[in-house]
Amino acid sequence: MCGIIGYIGKQRVAPIILEGLKRLEYRGYDSAGIAVINKNKVSVLKRKGRIANLENLLKKRQVSGELGIGHTRWATHGAPSTKNAHPHCDCSGRIAVVHNGIIENYQELKRELEKDDYRFKSQTDSEVIPNLISKFYKGNLEKALREAMKKLKGSYALGIVSADEPEKILAVRNDSPLIIGLGKGENFIASDVPAILKHTKKVIYLQNRQLAVIEKDNVDISDLEGNKVSPKIDSVSYSIEAAQKGGFRDFMLKEIYEQPAVVSKILSQWVSPEGNIDFRDIEQIIIVACGTAFHAGLVGKYVLESLVRIPVWVDLASEFRYRKPIIKKNTLIIAISQSGETADTLAAVREAKKSKAKLISICNVLGSSLTRESDVNLDTYAGPEVSVASTKAYTAQLMTLYLLALYLAKLKQNLNKDELKKAISSLQKVAAAQKKILDKNKDIKRIARKHLHFGAFLYLGRGVNFPNALEGALKLKELSYIPAEGYAAGEMKHGPIALIDEYRAIVCIANDSPVYDKMLSNIQEGLARKGKIIAIATQGNEQIKSYVKEVIFIPKIEPLFSPLLTVIPLQLLAYYVACLKGYDVDKPRNLAKSVTVE
Ligand code: F6R
Numbered sequence: 001m002c003g004i005i006g007y008i009g010k011q012r013v014a015p016i017i018l019e020g021l022k023r024l025e026y027r028g029y030d031s032a033g034i035a036v037i038n039k040n041k042v043s044v045l046k047r048k049g050r051i052a053n054l055e056n057l058l059k060k061r062q063v064s065g066e067l068g069i070g071h072t073r074w075a076t077h078g079a080p081s082t083k084n085a086h087p088h089c090d091c092s093g094r095i096a097v098v099h100n101g102i103i104e105n106y107q108e109l110k111r112e113l114e115k116d117d118y119r120f121k122s123q124t125d126s127e128v129i130p131n132l133i134s135k136f137y138k139g140n141l142e143k144a145l146r147e148a149m150k151k152l153k154g155s156y157a158l159g160i161v162s163a164d165e166p167e168k169i170l171a172v173r174n175d176s177p178l179i180i181g182l183g184k185g186e187n188f189i190a191s192d193v194p195a196i197l198k199h200t201k202k203v204i205y206l207q208n209r210q211l212a213v214i215e216k217d218n219v220d221i222s223d224l225e226g227n228k229v230s231p232k233i234d235s236v237s238y239s240i241e242a243a244q245k246g247g248f249r250d251f252m253l254k255e256i257y258e259q260p261a262v263v264s265k266i267l268s269q270w271v272s273p274e275g276n277i278d279f280r281d282i283e284q285i286i287i288v289a290c291g292t293a294f295h296a297g298l299v300g301k302y303v304l305e306s307l308v309r310i311p312v313w314v315d316l317a318s319e320f321r322y323r324k325p326i327i328k329k330n331t332l333i334i335a336i337s338q339s340g341e342t343a344d345t346l347a348a349v350r351e352a353k354k355s356k357a358k359l360i361s362i363c364n365v366l367g368s369s370l371t372r373e374s375d376v377n378l379d380t381y382a383g384p385e386v387s388v389a390s391t392k393a394y395t396a397q398l399m400t401l402y403l404l405a406l407y408l409a410k411l412k413q414n415l416n417k418d419e420l421k422k423a424i425s426s427l428q429k430v431a432a433a434q435k436k437i438l439d440k441n442k443d444i445k446r447i448a449r450k451h452l453h454f455g456a457f458l459y460l461g462r463g464v465n466f467p468n469a470l471e472g473a474l475k476l477k478e479l480s481y482i483p484a485e486g487y488a489a490g491e492m493k494h495g496p497i498a499l500i501d502e503y504r505a506i507v508c509i510a511n512d513s514p515v516y517d518k519m520l521s522n523i524q525e526g527l528a529r530k531g532k533i534i535a536i537a538t539q540g541n542e543q544i545k546s547y548v549k550e551v552i553f554i555p556k557i558e559p560l561f562s563p564l565l566t567v568i569p570l571q572l573l574a575y576y577v578a579c580l581k582g583y584d585v586d587k588p589r590n591l592a593k594s595v596t597v598e
Contacts, residue, residue, distance in 0.1 A: 001076075001596040002086075002100040003027035004178065005195050006069040006159040006169045008216045009186025014063050017070035020188075020195035021051050023243065026251075026386050026586065026593040027100075027191060028074025031085035034058070035096035037166045038065030042096050046085035066216075067166060069159040069189075071098035074592035077106070078123030088127040090134035091118050094163045095141075097133070099126040100191055101155035101176040102597045109151060129158065141165045142213055145172065149211075149224065155343065155597065157206075159189050171212040176596045177341045177369065180204040180212055180219055182233065187214045192594070193236050194243040194384055201236040205367040234367055243384045252387035252479075252585045256571050257438060259395045260431035263564065265381045266399045267427060272407055275376035277358045279411055282332045284310055286325070286357075288317040288348040289336035290595065292390040292474065296362075296397035297336050298467035299563050303401055306560060307409040317348035318598075327355035334404075335361045338385055338393035339594040340368025347598075349373060362400045364393050378404065387586045388593050389478055391571050394471065395434075398564055402427060426558040430565070433555040437568040440552065444569055447534055447550050448576030454505040454532070457482060458496070459570070460489040461509035462519055468563050472507055472570030478588050479578035489522040502530040507573070508548075509566045512538040513559035523547060534573070536566050 003024025007016045017034050025032075032054040033046025043063050047053040051072060071086035078084035087096040103109070106125035109132060114120070118131045129148065136147035141162050155175035161168075171178055171189045181188035181196035181203050188196040189212075193203060204219070206212060210229060213220045221229045248254035273279070285304060287297035294316055301312040315325070317335075321344065327333075333352040337345045340363040349359055349370065361374035364382050371377040380396035406423055409415045415423070451457075457476055461469035470486035477484045487496050489508070500506065506526045510519040520543075526533055527547060537544045539553040552569040554562075578585045 001028060001074045001592045001594055002191070003072040003195065004069070004098045004100050004157060004159050004189065004191045006098070006171065006189035006214070007186065008067045008169050008214060009183065010066060010216070011186065013065050013068035014058055016199070017068055018051070018055055018058060019198065020190060021054070021070050021072050023194040024072050024191055025051050026388055028072050028592045029587050030073045030075045030080030031082060032070070032072045033085045033087050034063070034068055034070040035087035035089070035161060036063045036065035036068035037161050037163055038063070040163050040166055042089060042093060042161070042163045044087055044089060044096060046082055046087070048080060048082045048085065067161060067169065069096065069098045069161055069169065076102055076597055077125040084122045084124050086126060088122060088124065088130055090130035092134060095130045095134050095137070096161050097126065097130040098159045099129055100157045100596060101174070103128060103152055103156065104154035105152070133160065141168070141170060142211070145170055145211065146224065146226070149174070157191065167215055169214045171206065171214060172210070173206045174209055175343070175346070177594070178206045180206060180214060182219065186216055187219055189214060194386070197236060197240045197243055203234050203236060204231040205234060207372070208369070238383050243386060250387065250586045252389060252391065252575055255385055255387050255392045256568070256575065258383070258392050259568065260434045260438070262382045262392050262396050263399045263434065264431045266396060266403070269379070269381055270403050273360065273376045273378060273404070277332070277360065277375050279408055281330050282310065282408070283330040284328065285312045285332045285334060286327065286352070287312065287314045287334045287336065288320050288345060288352070290317050290342050290344050292394050292471060293336040293338060293397060295467045295471040295474070296394055296401065297334070298470070299398055299464060300334070300401040300405070302464040303405045303560060304408070307405040307414060308412055309414055315348070317342070317344040320348040321351045325351070327352055327357045331357050333357045333359045335359060335370055335374065336397050337361070337370050338364045338390055340365045340370035341594050341596050343596050343598050346370060346373070362397050364396065388588055388591050389475055389585070395564055395567065399427070399430070402561065423558070426561050429557070430561065433557060433565055434568055436555050437565060441572055444552060444572040445576045447552070448573055449580055450550070451505045451532065451534065452577055452580050454482070455503055456499070457484040458499065458504060458506045459484060459486040460492065460506060460519070460522055461486070462489045462515040463513065464560055464563055465509040465511065465513070465566055468509055468567050468570060471567060472574070475571055475574035476577060478591060479574050479585055480581055480583060481589070482577070489519055492522060492525065497525065497529070500526055500529040500531040502532070504531045505534065506531045507534045507536070507570065509536050510544065511536060511554060511559070511562050511566055512541065512556065513562065520544070536569050
């Protein structure tokens with residue numbers, strides 16, 4: 001949520017900031033801006049809308065300077081507008097700040113500052129920050145920031161520059177992610193690695209409540225009490241190419257097509273989880289996550305209960321954190337998150353840890369807050385996921401959950417050697433099967449074109465594929481803005497069947513499984529009410545063709561593992577509907593990739 005970038009070095013700063021902002025645009029795209037320090041002056045340029053608008057402005061109004069900060073915004077307080085765009089300056093225009101997060105007590109701070117004659121230009125919470133720093137400024141920016149932080153409540157990652165101290169960037173993190181990139185004679189700050197990957201692979205993941213003073217040849221990090229900290233320097237394992245489109249029309253299609261490689265990589269990299277958890281003692285599991293990762297958690301429940309035979313609860317992280325959950329001794333918490341920075345998931349995890357629960361995370365970003373706070377992290381090896389709608393991270397989360405379930409089942413002696421071997425062999429066939437489905441993209445595009453104008457969609461599934469019905473509906477609504485609902489097919493007759501008429505498109509996941517006959521009955525109930533059915537079925541199922549005109553076939557697979565396949569046509573269907581409607585699939589309206597605010 002919101003992207004921050006900063007640069008100090010010997011090169012012209014504006015192009016570097018602009019390029020970094022483009023790579024961070026997935027974090028928010030309501031407005032963008034840049035502040036550059038030159039000749040003891042702060043120049044700020046900002047524009048409502050996409051980075052391209054800022055780029056056009058920068059073509060007309062060149063700014064020179066070798067130190068600056070930039071921001072791409074996802075609006076929380078104050079509408080998307082040029083005025084509300086970051087960077088925000090203090091009244092004197094000497095201090096500029098970019099902010100990711102929410103200042104919860106900004107109204108109170110604003111009132112206090114207004115009494116002292118500070119005037120505000122925007123409706124944002126963020127504008128109190130430069131003014132508060134300015135109020136405390138007596139010739140030492142770092143000291144003023146520390147004073148200001150004592151007053152600020154909420155989550156924030158900040159980049160701060162001042163015309164009065166034009167040789168440094170200050171950066172601080174409190175519950176919102178921030179990294180420092182280390183170059184030669186130049187250094188960077190950023191919300192995320194892809195923003196600076198072109199320049200350096202050496203990064204410091206700033207820890208919570210740490211403050212960094214960044215000069216072109218030096219980085220000093222300290223805690224809030226001012227004690228020096230020696231940071232761990234990490235080396236980013238993926239290349240700039242992995243964070244680029246690689247010939248695809250957009251990131252989403254590229255990421256959908258990467259799935260076979262990702263699931264294969266997870267299988268090849270799998271090692272039994274290590275850490276201070278004794279998995280033998282676990283008596284129940286609670287999975288917490290949001291959005292697509294929550295749907296992966298729901299699949300995880302079916303899989304873990306079926307293979308490990310211990311009770312599993314799955315909770316939306318945003319609900320879990322506020323409902324006084326009962327966490328017993330020997331409860332394992334599994335947190336699932338692509339980014340590892342989702343505010344609700346982190347808060348849920350912190351809530352759980354108060355009860356001394358053991359925490360395992362399934363996360364795609366090593367070094368993220370979630371991986372640092374977990375007892376054990378299972379890397380999902382999906383590489384950078386740039387498109388706002390999650391695709392490859394989802395199947396990566398599923399594959400990781402399958403392997404974790406098999407590991408626990410072996411430990412609990414629920415599976416013998418042969419059963420385990422058979423399961424692994426099924427999982428090894430997934431990548432090839434996914435490729436076969438991807439090869440049907442033309443068919444799926446044709447179906448998308450045919451159903452483009454339906455005003456609403458229903459997605460139905462049963463058992464382990466019920467969560468994929470939710471996921472299919474989520475993908476369609478977030479990308480194409482068509483109302484879509486996912487249901488457990490057995491629930492239809494308890495209410496939702498009233499929705500069906502000739503204007504309803506119904507996507508039914510009806511692969512071969514113990515619940516296939518039940519799904520077929522649901523399909524017939526839909527047809528009887530003139531619903532337009534699109535079925536996902538197993539190759540070789542001739543019967544379904546006599547009922548349903550539009551069938552997308554998937555290769556045969558062990559039913560428990562089928563969500564790894566059935567989700568692919570759902571992703572492609574949503575993708576093509578949105579593309580054909582002319583929408584920006586990588587950046588759907590109102591959304592941002594990392595939801596770092598509540
Ligand atoms: C939907 C989507 C979101 C995320 C959710 C959690 O396509 O991407 O629903 O799944 O915001 O994000 P992470 O996994 O980063 O915690």
